[in-house]
Amino acid sequence: MKASELAIKCLEAEGVSHIFGLPGEADIDFLDALKDSSITFISTRHEQGAAFMANAWGRLKGKPGVCLSTLGPGATNLMTGIADAFLDRSPVVAITGQVELLKFHKETHQYVDIISAFRPITKWNHRIEKAITIPEVVRKAFRLSAIEKPGPTHIELPEDVAAEEIIAEPLPFQDINYPEPEPHLIKKAVEVLRNARNPIVLAGNGVIRGRASAALRNFVEKLEICGTTSFMGMGSLPADSPCFLSTVGLQLRDYVSCGFDRADLVIAVGYDPVEFSPEYWNPERNKKILHIDFTPAEVDAHYKAIELVGDISTTLNLITESSDFKKDSSYYLNLKGITESLLDGPFNGFPLKPLKIVKELRTVLGRDDILISDVGAHKIWIARFYPAYEPNTVIITNGFSSMGFALPAAISAKMLYPDKKVVAAMGDGGFIMSLGELETAIRLGLPVVYLIFNDDGYGLISWKQKLKFGRDFGTSFGNPDFKALAESFGAKGYRIEADDELAPILQDALSQKVPSIIDCPVDYSENFRLTEALGRIICPT
Known part of the structure; x- marks a missing residue:
């Protein structure tokens, strides 16, 4: 068999059911072997989205998620999602293509040293230079990814190695067991x-x-x-x-x-x-x-x-x-x-107060449903005021804290738990960063609800700038018509125009068979009310 086929067999032996990624010229042998396997390939619109999907998959499932890219810009596009997995302790195995080994010594189209680039953001990464090592490399990558503290590992497969003929078999999967204290x-x-x-x-x-x-x-x-x-x-x-x-x-x-x-x-x-x-x-x-x-x-x-x-x-x-x-x-x-009792009412008004949005979310989601939060001012409100009742029902990136995480992460959550309601809460900035993956969600038929906290800016940074300097700078931007944008993709679009509309619109969105986008204007002047309330704290005796 070809080395690429052996690599796929090794992934199957690890129990891999899905790979997220983009096809590339350096991966064509791997992709051709993948087509004939039991593994489903999810083609994404950006490698960063693929890495975020693998990241959330690993975190929710407890076993490594897998992402794939080609060489050069494909591999570097993975890096933000891989770094996020590294500090969020999510098990991920990233696989990237590369030029032929015989070209490494000279200037070559799209060649950069990806192994060195990935070294600071992975637990282990390795270039396969001999096809016979594939079973050991794959087993080691998955084992190290899953061992505490879990995190990403990386395998680089050059084109000429992938095309080699080889006779070998995968190594068997082995459970990881931990001792107990003396x-x-x-x-x-x-x-x-x-x-x-x-x-x-x-x-x-x-x-x-x-x-x-x-x-x-x-x-x-x-x-x-x-x-x-x-x-x-x-x-x-x-x-x-x-x-x-x-x-x-x-x-x-x-x-x-x-x-x-x-x-x-x-x-x-x-x-x-x-x-x-x-x-x-x-x-x-x-x-x-x-x-x-x-x-x-x-x-x-x-x-x-x-x-x-x-x-x-x-x-x-x-x-x-x-x-x-x-x-x-x-x-x-x-x-x-x-x-x-901190910040008890009133919650009425338009644009909506962030605490009202959080409370409405808790009302429409069941105890086991999943809320995924992107990074921004809304993350602070969710983390502080959204009651979580079960493990893995609130997914927040809080190690690397990368914006753009929630939209692709929600895709993995809905794939893993199709019977649970899945809502991704994000700012308008984070939503646009991963917008392309909305097409992925639609193509896969995943009825995820994307709730946009819309303030026409980078609200968290503005908040911190005003607290420190009394003014903000560089944090404002314009936005498209999110409702029309959703509909242009084939999703269901909503815009909140009064403070009593959010709960019924959330209920309607959660009943749809396609992804939904809810554009919800938010009043982030409440950030300063929260800051003032926290500043007045007097500890009880």
Whole structure:
């Protein structure tokens, strides 16, 4: 068989069902072999969209998503989505074509050193120079992508290698198993918990990746310890649990900051400092920290921890089973009530207030439905005020935080969960960045709802500029008629023109058989009302 056919067989052995990408001249052998395989190829309109789709696929499924590009500009177009997967800890395998090996020593059309370019944004990347190595390279790429902390790997397949004849077989898939902490560490953790007066849980995306949400809920409810989640950890503790305080990560002081101020012990479970640095919640470096994760702690002067490294669920269960006490959470329960009352009404007016939009979204979406947030001012409102009840029901990019993520990511979500409602919330800036993938959603017949927070500008940057300088610059732009634009693609288009229209229009859009775009003007003067409210916080005693 040809080396390209062997590569496809190796992907099938890894359980790959879909590849997202663009065809290119350097990939034609690979694509020809792909056509005769069990794998579905999703042709996208831009390589960045393909990388975002693979990124969301890996994050939601827990197994590497796969994206494909040609050499040169095709490969460099993947890089933003790959970098996003790198800092969001999403398992992705990127495959790129390349010129023949015999051309590497001289100036060649479309040749740049992609291996060197990808090195800082991948866990591992490799150029296949001998076809016989393909089974090992593919197995290693998938294994390293999935191992904690997960992330992207990259395989480069030159044209001449892809066309080689080879006799070989794929290596078998192997599960990844994690150990459990030593008994003396479990005993030490229990004693630290027993002696703590005001412990608080900080749950990150590692809880969701490790399918440890049930174990975490059991832990906090049995020991009556209140907790928070990071943006990417939303849903690991249900928002309606009496033990849940709020999300953390605004970098502004919030009422949940009072909980960290009072805490003498922070139980960091699946926590990733890339989302929210410990200097924000342990500025004096005086808190005890229990680090419960698959991997050792990052070296940080603000994060000196007792480390329990191993499977998160197993670790939490061992601590829970060994604990015969409950903690006094009365302060945190009082704090929870105050936290939930921030910015209570009124919400009427047009353009719509961002908090009203968030509340309407929660009303129309079920407990297990999926909301995907792009990056912008709306992300702050969603992360702070949208209640998440289950893992992987709110998908936010908060490591690399790349705009343009939500539109393609929603395609993967709807492909994986066709029976769930999927809404992508995005600003007008982020929507335009990935607009081409609207055609992909329509071609695939995916009834995703795209809700645009329209303020004719880069609202988050304007907000920050005005807070620092009292003015903004370079943040305004014009927009097309989004309703007409949707209809020109073959989607359903809506424009909100009054503050009581959003809920019924959302309901109608969610009943459609095609993608829908809702143009919703938003009043981001509310950003400053939020800033003022957070600035007036006085911690309860």
